[in-house]
Amino acid sequence: MIIDDQYYDVIIVGTGVGGGTLARKLAPTGKKILVLERGEFVARESSELVDTEVFKKEQYHAPEPWYDNTGEPFYPQMRYCVGGNTKIWSGVLMRMRERDFTEVQHQGGLSPAWPLTYQDFEPYYTEAEALYQVHGKVGNDPTEPTHGGNYPFEPIAHEPRIQTICETLTEQGLHPIDLPLGIGDQGRTDSEDTGVTPALQHDNVTLKTGAQVVCLHTNPSGSEIKAVEAKIGEESYLFLGHIVVLACGAVNTAALLLRSANEKHPDGIANQSGQVGRNLMKQLLSVVVQLTASSSKDSFPRTVGLNDFYWGDRDFPYPMGHVQNSGGISQDVIFSEAPPIFSALAKVMPNFGLRQLATRSIGWWLQTEDLPNSENRVYFMGDKLRVDYEPNNVEAHDRLVYRWVDILKNVESAQPSLFNRSTHPRSDMPIQVMAHQCGTCRFGEDPDTSVLDLNCCSHEVKNLYVVDSSFFPANASVSPALTVIANALRVGDHLIQTLQ
Template sequence: MNNHYDIVIIGTGAGGGTLAHRLAASGKQILLLERGDYLPREPENWDSREVFIKGRYKAPEEWYDKHGKPFHPGAHYWVGGNTKVYGAILFRLRERDFGEVRHHGGISPAWPLSYTDFAPYYTEAERLYHVHGHRGSDPTEPPSNDPYPHPPVSHEPRIQRLSDDLERAGHRPFPLPVGVMLDEADPENSRCVRCTRLDGFPCLVDAKADAHVVAVRPALLHPNVTLVRRAKVERLETDPTGRSVSQVVVERDGERETYSGDIVVVSCGAVNSAALLLRSASDKHPGGLANSSGVVGRHYMAHLNTAMIALSREPNPTRFQKTLGLNDFYWGADDFDFPLGHIQMLGKTDGQMLKAGAPKGTPKPILDYVAKHAIDFWLTTEDLPHPGNRVTVDRAGRIQLSYTDRNTEGHRRLVHKLEQLLPMLGCRERTLPSTVTRDERIPIAGVAHQCGTVRFGDDPTSSALDVNCKAHDLDNLYVVDTSFFPSSSAVNPALTAMANAMRVGDHLLDRLGATTRQTAGAQS
């Protein structure tokens, strides 16, 4: 078997999957290595007990926190990566997010590139991932001459009233940019059925625009693209000079396999990409691969996130709830000169989800009442990079994620702003224990927004990657996922990972002398 390829891509999520789609039509021999398998399409996809209580689709592994205490991360190893269960909210970073931003808790550093460098790729990523929205309705939205590819997803009646109430209170709610294959003008032929299972669930009808469905699947229609599943990459080995990755060492079904590529791309997610580079330490790279700067694994960010359940005075029968956002506090408030963050809707809570977090023995009538009246919010504040928030691996290769909260004052104020608004939004003052409803920070296991561990930059002494996401230390190694982020902003990172994969894809096509580019119009 010839195990050499022009390009080897490790991981099939928002970064790796999108990159494969970008490169597929080039004719170059492309290998995709995915440690998981295809996520099975089965009734349990939409069973909240299976998904949230039993963790049916989560990775069956443990990581360790800064105290050495084990926890089960919310990581999902499937073709398509974490996008198989993401909420498909696809924001561009704000234009100011690419510059230095001063927060109450410290400085969010500037990127080596500007919004202008990413703007055309954002447009293409929105097309590929079927983003619905309304340009200009979000007051913080960066400039664009291109409308969203699809009209905004309509609000159901209770969420429309929520939007109307926010406007009456002087705020500017807007329709969330959602990546779904929905056609409200032609529901008979719409793949999306507007169910309650967008957020946190796999999509049983393949209507969520995840990396598997919209990127990997059409890429595999090209004979030059090969996917190997159940292939966990254990380490990368270099040639004698230490300047090029010469072998990709894989454990697959209990056997060792090796592959090689002219170009090797790591797209495993911010935690696992850093861990792979650290596990690949050698005499030439004693601190880990691509780590002469010492930054690999450092500056881990995952947003300060809170899930809040408000109790509507009237029942909330909404099914597809994730349609409304609020950015009025993104850059600050009248009583606070620093950024607070972003508010959006969560998927609709049901009794099983509540039961998962409620004290044992909570009466079923209480859970049923809360589920019937719940309006679910997701609040996000920018997480600031700090070298002490880091990924490390021990001699056995086990992952430790050391993390300490920072920038908490802005997040506390954002939560308080929403709490103050609730009475004006037709919601009851809290009458049930907070353990039954929710107003809680997402813990360290919530790694959905992970980023920052292999940052890019102009200076090889303070960054691991150059502006094309190539390792400063190696000639043929790239990292193409959210690891490259120097800062996290306060919006979902997925679209930036997708846009960057397209940007790096064009660089690789130029480097390899390919003349044909896969465009977003040639999807599925």
């Protein structure tokens, strides 16, 4: 074991949207900061995502398996690299709605209140939107929460077909919205160019890539993390720091805490409550395909969303969720490994290949909040990482899908020259799709029922923080990343004060 001869004020583990954003926030303090990232720098992704080779090579899946609740191995769709999953994300950066922070009755059960309100997060949402250069428009979304100001940039224009669909939806009394998108000079903003790279311009920040943290070591009383153990190449290193912040993603952060169990923390670090790894959420996600009459570009940006059914429908007084165009279906097919789309299409249209699917279709991505359930959890069985996840709140999601398909049929009737077929294959995302994972170390005031306090510091280990999506005590139907960014900025303010 090699003991690093430096002592750091802060050690951040992981460079996804939580860790990368925090590194940037803390960098100007001049404090000595070490960032440990298990992956390496990777090239920016673009249209090559539609390459079937990528699909075949399963480039976007983790190298080691996790195991589902039947013990079957699966390779989660994760990117281990500088920037984490933001290197393959769609950059849709939406605020949670005000009501998402309160207790909400869903058809499938209760979504508990967050211990903080939307107003607590609002200034950090504004800061997050400025940092990630969000393009959007306040005012055309019936569920839009109050904003301190407008988005920093104008919305991205719709592709012509999408524009026509938006106009038709509006004629039908619906409210299509301009999706808020993080876009910079190089395309989608991510936590490498927005977080890590600006942080590294400060001499006090060091990044070590290829550094997989495998264990946290506490002092003899178990009250503090004394050292972070990382594997770099074939060597094991110990890094010493004053404050340790985990940002490995919801599953991997919980796994690291559980794996680091010791005499003082026999069930895992910071796990006296037994809550570490529990309440895993990942939203119910489906793609519905709409076939167009003529070809167009392989991929186009996600630009339109719809929240008309976010809180329910005429005959269904429970939240249903959010809809957005998926920006070229093949991209999502590749990500989701969704053979049901292919098999459904093959039955309807023999000889319909991937290329035609890409150019003659619009994918619609539907997402519904799932509810915290302590049996949906991450834990070790021997040395195998189990991820038990049973979807809940399923009827709400099905209602959203059926409602949306009805709407697509109305659009097709109104635009017969654009659509000459009315078939809508649906694909539900399997366990491998962990894109919106959250909730495994929830924050709260009560140490018996939560892992982290309101500053996202462990209730038990006074120098241990978590700033990835683990802290969510309940999910929402919007995508999670802007809330993770806003929270990292909020925790960053707290750490700046603490370090002073």
